[in-house]
Amino acid sequence: MIQITLFKNDLKQIVRDPIMTLLLLAPLLLIVVFELLEFFLVPYLAAEVGFDMTPWFSYVLAFVLLMNSGMLGIVTGFMMLDERDGNISQLLEVTPLGRIGYLANRLIFASTLSIIYALIGIAVFKWPNLPFFSIILLSVLSAFYTAIIGLLIFSGAEDKVKGLTFAKGLNTLVLFAFTDLFALPWLTFLSWVFPPYWLSLIIKTPQSLLVITLAIIVHMIWLGVLIFRYSKREA
Amino acid sequence: MRLLHAVLADIRFQLKHGFYLVYAIITVMYLIILSFLAENILSVALPLIVFSDPSVLGLFFIGGIILMEKGQGVLMVLVVSPLRTSEYILSKVLSLTIVSVLAALAITWFSNYPTVNWWLLLVATILTSGIFTLLGIMINAGCNTVNQYMLRTIPYMLLFILPCFALLGFPYSEFFVIIPSVAALKLMLGAYHGISGFETAALVIYLFAINYILLKLAVTTFEKRIVYQD
Structure with a gap:
């Protein structure tokens, strides 16, 4: 019940704050940009340079899913950092919601949005080979990725500037979605540890x-370790 | 002397906050990607990467730095300290420019691109980095959170980045060079592909003037809207 009340309050807060609304709608903008690129750039490249983008569409879809969920994770991470600086998180942690309740509330909100944007992204790109189960799985893993990024920023950064450094560094994780293209065995091996690789592989x-089993395991381990680290550190 | 001490303090702060480490990682990432590109693609991709990431990093970080210093009361101390506002801002710009320059030079050096005018690359990176950091200081006015700052940078980025497509060439596209980002990219491309002496001089003088104007504006904005919050 407390979770639902807080969830409603969060929604109210976001609707009232135009900046938060815009930030949370930003992933839609990204989807539109990529759809426009698909519409205009792909035929242009094929006609002018003879470059066929079709074999690379799976990577483009992986990139869009990762950018969207990563963006939501970064926004959530900074939201929690700001709340920590303003002592709001400490205040919420001593309410019946508790420390884990506070974390769950923030992460579930962003992860739900991530699922919605993943579904929109996949629908917009009309990816033909994906069975229904994989679409659901990709959406859920995108939600996990959002939570992982949010937690990495929140629990890893002591202040806003470190948060920005983390955000910048975490953007490089997207590279692991494309490591197959480089055909470097050491890089592919290294990629196994990171969620983006598995999202792309699915x-x-x-x-x-x-692949599905390993993808779920890798995501669960990251999330589990980060939640454990958060609860131990904050305790 | 005050400025030098301020710059050194900012460099220490950036080292402590992992700026150099994160840019070392990002440089390696770009080098892996660039190593797989054919030379004709590399000639376009390399200047674009140097322009779009290391040169613009000041815009990304300055918002968080100022917000954090505001929260810690550093800006209040600044008012009563001998350090002038212009020196405080210059210190931020110079220290972030050092990270930009190191990343830009490292990416270019290890890419083994055959024809690079290193002096021009250095000047182009310094002038571009200055513009974007100073712009970030002005955008920061009125922001209370990093999320607010990041959102406010989006229209400015669109305003500065979209006109860069003018360099692809279309009727009257040469007039877009009046936009500082387009001029900066033109200079950056010149460092890799060659550019006439006259054009270099004109672009450098123009970008230097823009940096000077932005510095004046940033000092005014910073004092009025960030320190005293009118």
Whole structure:
């Protein structure tokens, strides 16, 4: 009940604050930009340079999903950092909501949005080879990724500037979605540890049970470790 | 002397906050990507990467730096300290420019691009970095959170980045060079592809003037809207 009340309050806060509304709608802008690029740039490249983008669409979709969920994670991370600086998080932690309740409230909100934007992204790109199960899985893993990025910024950064440094560094994680293209064994091996690699792999091989299982395990480990670290550190 | 001490303090702060480490990682990432590009694509991608990331990093970081210093009361101390506002701002610009220059030079050096005018690359990076950091200081006025700052940078980024497509070339596109970002990109491209002496001089003088005007504006905005919050 407390969670629902806080969730409603968050929605009110976001609707009242135009900046938050715009920030949370920013992923839609990204989807529109990429759709426009698909519409105009792909035929242009094919006609002018003879470059066929079709084989790379799976990477483009992975990039859009990761950018959207990463963006929401960064926004959530900074929202929590600001709340910590303003002592709002400390205040909420001593209410019946509790420390984990506060964290869950913030992360679930952003992750729900991430699921919605992932579904919109996949629908807009009309990716033909993805079965329904994979679409749901990709949306859920995008939500996990949002939570992971938000937690990495919140629990890793002591202040806003470190948060920005983290955000900048975390953007490089997207590279791991494309490591197959570089054909560097050490880089591919390193990528196994990071969620973006698995998200990209699911899009390319949606039927592989092994890939699905490993993707879920990697995401769960990251999330589990970060939540454990947060609860231990804040305690 | 005050300025030198301020710059050194800012560099220490940036080192402590991992700016140099994160840019070392980003440089390695770009080098991996660039190493897979054919030379004709590299000639376009390399200047664009140097222009769009290391040169613009000041805009990304300055918002958080000022907000944090505001929160810690550093700006209140600044009012009663001998350090002038212009020196405080210059110190931020110079220290962030050092990170930009190091990243830009490292990315270019390790990319093994054959024809680079290193002096011009250095000047182009310094002038571009100055513009974007000073712009960030002005955008920061009135912001209370990093999220607010990041959102406010979006229209400015669009305003500065979209006209850069003018360099692809279309009727009257040469007039877009009046926009500082387009002039900066033109100079940056010149460092890799070659540019006439006259054009270099004109662009450098123009970008230097823009930096000077932005510095004056940033000092006024900073004093009025950030320190005293009129």
